[in-house]
Amino acid sequence: MFDWKWDFVWEIAPRLIGATGNTLVAAGAGYAIAVVLGLILALAQRTPYRVLTFVVRELVEFVRSTPLILQIFFIFYVGPQFGIRLSPWMSGMIAIGLHYACYLSEVYRGGIEAVPTGQWEAATALNMTTAQRYRRVIIPQAIPPALAGMGNYLVGIFKDTPMLSVIGVAELIHTANAIGSENYRFLEPYTMVGIIFLAISLPAAGLIRLFEGYVRRKLGL
Amino acid sequence: MTHTENFPTELTGDDIPMVRFQKVRKSYGALTVLDDLDLDVAAGEMVSIIGPSGSGKTTVLRMLMTLETINDGVIYIDGKPLTHMPRAGKLVPANQRHLRMRRADIGMCFQHFNLFPHMTALENCMEGPVQVLEIPKAEARDRSEELLELVGMIEKKDQHPSRLSGGQQQRVAIARALAMRPKVMLFDEVTSALDPEVIGEVTNVIRKLVSEHKLTMLMVTHQMGFARDISDRVCFFYGGKIEEQGRPAELFGNPQKERTQQFLSAVREAV
Numbered sequence: 001m002f003d004w005k006w007d008f009v010w011e012i013a014p015r016l017i018g019a020t021g022n023t024l025v026a027a028g029a030g031y032a033i034a035v036v037l038g039l040i041l042a043l044a045q046r047t048p049y050r051v052l053t054f055v056v057r058e059l060v061e062f063v064r065s066t067p068l069i070l071q072i073f074f075i076f077y078v079g080p081q082f083g084i085r086l087s088p089w090m091s092g093m094i095a096i097g098l099h100y101a102c103y104l105s106e107v108y109r110g111g112i113e114a115v116p117t118g119q120w121e122a123a124t125a126l127n128m129t130t131a132q133r134y135r136r137v138i139i140p141q142a143i144p145p146a147l148a149g150m151g152n153y154l155v156g157i158f159k160d161t162p163m164l165s166v167i168g169v170a171e172l173i174h175t176a177n178a179i180g181s182e183n184y185r186f187l188e189p190y191t192m193v194g195i196i197f198l199a200i201s202l203p204a205a206g207l208i209r210l211f212e213g214y215v216r217r218k219l220g221l
Numbered sequence: 222m223t224h225t226e227n228f229p230t231e232l233t234g235d236d237i238p239m240v241r242f243q244k245v246r247k248s249y250g251a252l253t254v255l256d257d258l259d260l261d262v263a264a265g266e267m268v269s270i271i272g273p274s275g276s277g278k279t280t281v282l283r284m285l286m287t288l289e290t291i292n293d294g295v296i297y298i299d300g301k302p303l304t305h306m307p308r309a310g311k312l313v314p315a316n317q318r319h320l321r322m323r324r325a326d327i328g329m330c331f332q333h334f335n336l337f338p339h340m341t342a343l344e345n346c347m348e349g350p351v352q353v354l355e356i357p358k359a360e361a362r363d364r365s366e367e368l369l370e371l372v373g374m375i376e377k378k379d380q381h382p383s384r385l386s387g388g389q390q391q392r393v394a395i396a397r398a399l400a401m402r403p404k405v406m407l408f409d410e411v412t413s414a415l416d417p418e419v420i421g422e423v424t425n426v427i428r429k430l431v432s433e434h435k436l437t438m439l440m441v442t443h444q445m446g447f448a449r450d451i452s453d454r455v456c457f458f459y460g461g462k463i464e465e466q467g468r469p470a471e472l473f474g475n476p477q478k479e480r481t482q483q484f485l486s487a488v489r490e491a492v
Contacts, residue, residue, distance in 0.1 A: 121288050122335035126349035126401060127324050136352060140339045219339040220381030 033097025038104030
């Protein structure tokens with residue numbers, strides 16, 4: 001049978017908890033980038049400037065059609081050849097932020113397109129500028145239906161942070177690997193990482209649903 | 222084709238209409254919705270537009286609100302071109318800036334109200350004045366509350382549209398449009414989406430506007446009795462043209478054209 005050592009669990013727990021902090025920071029910062037950049041990408045595709053729309057559209061398609069890990073490697077290892085030298089953390093945040101921004105831009109696009117035409121017309125009848133239409137009328141209505149998708153990607157980004165271990169970001173997997181090779185024991189660290197991911201992902205999904213309901217009520221929808 | 226660049230850059234004379242459609246054409250691909258439309262509406266006049274569906278009557282209002290572009294001709298508001306702007310003494314198609322400047326004179330109410338669902342009734346009315354006219358909040362609030370009082374919706378001012386009936390939403394929508402102090406108000410089938418028992422609450426508000434305010438109004442409606450009661454003039458649209466127009470008593474009482482007679486008798490039978 002297998003040989004589970006509680007002593008070892010308590011011994012490595014502080015290091016894994018520290019790494020959990022790093023994982024959360026990575027996911028949070030990456031998500032913050034994705035939320036803002038995603039909206040910018042979605043809006044850029046709705047401008048009347050054909051070239052801009054085309055370039056952004058292709059960028060989104062390109063990023064969504066290539067693996068995240070390749071993008072991480074590219075920014076970290078190929079970047080320096082173009083004079084862009086970034087720390088593993090910085091590269092990781094940019095890669096994961098850009099990657100998820102492209103997915104989120106599609107979520108926003110869906111939300112914006114779901115706002116009825118009548119709302120645009122009412123905003124025009126009130127003589128609003130394009131910026132006012134988006135800021136005051138369209139985006140507040142586009143966000144609630146997008147929240148479910150946005151929440152899924154928050155959990156998704158959290159589960160994708162282990163990819164950053166390949167460039168040496170000390171998140172959970174990276175730390176578990178280190179512990180394993182130092183002690184020749186992998187059972188406990190990997191099991192604990194799995195439990196930590198579960199313990200965060202599951203309640204997060206529930207909280208997102210609650211938040212969605214709260215926003216809808218708050219906006220009177 | 223007419224040559225809009227040779228149209229006057231400004232209307233002059235004693236009798237400048239509040240709204241003028243001059244040789245306006247609208248088509249979607251091969252389908253011509255409005256053909257060579259000439260229509261003047263005097264300041265303070267209430268004009269109703271009636272006609273079968275597909276006759277282009279709603280398009281008239283939508284072009285005036287600049288929700289639709291026009292393919293030919295020029296629309297003037299208060300003597301100045303709306304769809305075009307003067308450049309070196311000639312008219313060229315309007316840019317966004319010009320449209321925003323001229324559109325300020327026009328307000329519109331829609332068949333499906335189109336209130337902003339994430340704002341309360343009061344916030345809906347304050348939105349335009351605060352954001353677009355940049356009126357101080359306190360002043361905008363006072364004015365919006367006055368207008369909600371006028372349409373009988375002051376008790377519901379803190380409700381979101383989802384909590385209001387269709388008739389109530391439409392009355393808030395009228396207050397919202399009035400809050401922008403337009404010179405011209407457009408009503409696009411504002412009672413068509415309402416249950417029969419609440420139509421009266423909306424038509425009463427419009428009656429009140431006609432009798433107490435000197436607004437120029439254009440109304441597309443299927444309520445023949447209402448159009449007959451309150452209009453100064455009724456236009457019957459058929460196939461993208463004004464088939465017949467006149468004072469309500471004449472047009473409803475003694476229509477001259479065969480199509481008008483057919484339409485009015487069909488409508489009467491349906492009631």
